Amino acid sequence: MGHDGTPPFAFIPDVDGRATLDRADRLRADSAALDRLWADARVVLLDADGRALADDDGMLAAPTGRELSGGNGGSGVSTFLGLDDDGQAWFSLDAARTAFVAPRTVDLRSAGALWPQREAAVFAEARALQHWHLRHRHCGACGTGTEILRGGWQRHCPGCGLDHHPRTDPAVIVAVADGERLLLGRQASWPARRWSVIAGFVEPGESLEQAVAREVLEETGLRVERCQYRASQPWPFPGQLMLGFDAEARGEPQPSDELEQVAWFDREAIGAARQRDLDDDGEGVLLSPPLSISRWLIERWWARTPGGASRG
Incomplete structure (x- = not known):
């Protein structure tokens, strides 16, 4: 269960990390060790669109390295993801590099809603790294083609010597309330009727709290009186880290360039x-999907609002 007894959702692991792999940084520079692990490792195969190969039921199809290459290596072109509780290694690899065939592919959002939490988290890690590799084949400083090092966690430029590492972009997401109501907005590009809490990227030289205050002001015209950090969620679409906050504000919100609509909702409307x-019923507001930290923040507000938990 999540904080305050709300249901768990994909990509937010248990606080003790049981839903994630041991990233095993100590092994990334040891190519011999990775080669030894490869044969018995499970390998997540991703197509060019970042979808994972899956079985007939839509569950992860992760063959072993031995099944892919006869145990004769392969770690040199794959990305090392880590070790599970039993010490089994996990790698990811572009499916086009193998002859392995699976009946289906599954996108990350679907996996987050349907797969066991650990497998969804492994897929998320693999997809984020695939996206990074695709966009860093050449050095951003001199344009030279880069070389893959450290089990896929570093790209080195032989031209200027610059090392490139995977990036995560921080973004704040905030449930703004006025004591009795929750603030929600919607973007024009979203599916019809979909509403969510306020979110935006952290800018250079800005603290998380400053980002909360700025984003709420820019998107709704309201000034945050106070805010408090609650939880985080990796959001590999393609490489964000969502940092969840509760905040207080009062007044009448106004739509902005970001949000075509923004409004207060009482607990009856959220219910x-x-x-x-x-x-x-085909009408009315739809909330963020359960796999998102946005929905977790909404559910948390509901549970803490008088009458909310008992009416859920």
């Missing part, structure tokens, strides 16, 4: 929106 997850 009706929650019910549509089970019985959509």
Whole structure:
């Protein structure tokens, strides 16, 4: 379960990390050790669109390195993801590099909703790294083609000597309340009827709290009175880290360039929106999907609002 008894959702692991791999940084520079692990390792295969190969039921199809290459190596062109609780290694590899065939492919959002949490987290790690590799084949400083090092966690430029490492972009996401109501907005590009809490990227030279205050002001016209950090969620679409906050603000919100609509919702309106997850009447507000930290923040507000938990 998540904080305050709310249901767990993909990509937010248990606080003790049981839902994630041991990233095993100590092994990344040891190519001999990675080669030894390869034969018995499970390998996540991704197509050119970042979808994972899956079985007939849509679950992860992760063959061993031996099944892919007869145990004769392969770690040199793959990315080392880490070790599970049993010490088994996990790698990811572009599916085009193998002859392995699977009946289906699954996108990351679907996997996050349907797969076991650890496998979804492994897929998320693999997809984020694939995206980074695709965009760093050449050095951003001199244009020379880069070389892959450290089990896929570093690209080195032989031209100017610059080392490149995977990047994660921090973004704040905030449930703004005025004591009795929750603030939600929607972008024009979102699916019809979809509403969510406020979010935006952290800018250079800015603290997380400053980013919360700026984003809420820019998107809604409201000034945050106070905010508090609650939880985080890796969001590999393609490489963000969502940092969740609760905040307080008062006043009448105004739409902006970012949000075509923004409004306060009381607990009755949020309750009706929650019910549509089970019985959509085709009208009214739809909330963020359960796999997102946005929904977790909404559920947390609901549980802490008088009457909310008992009416859920």
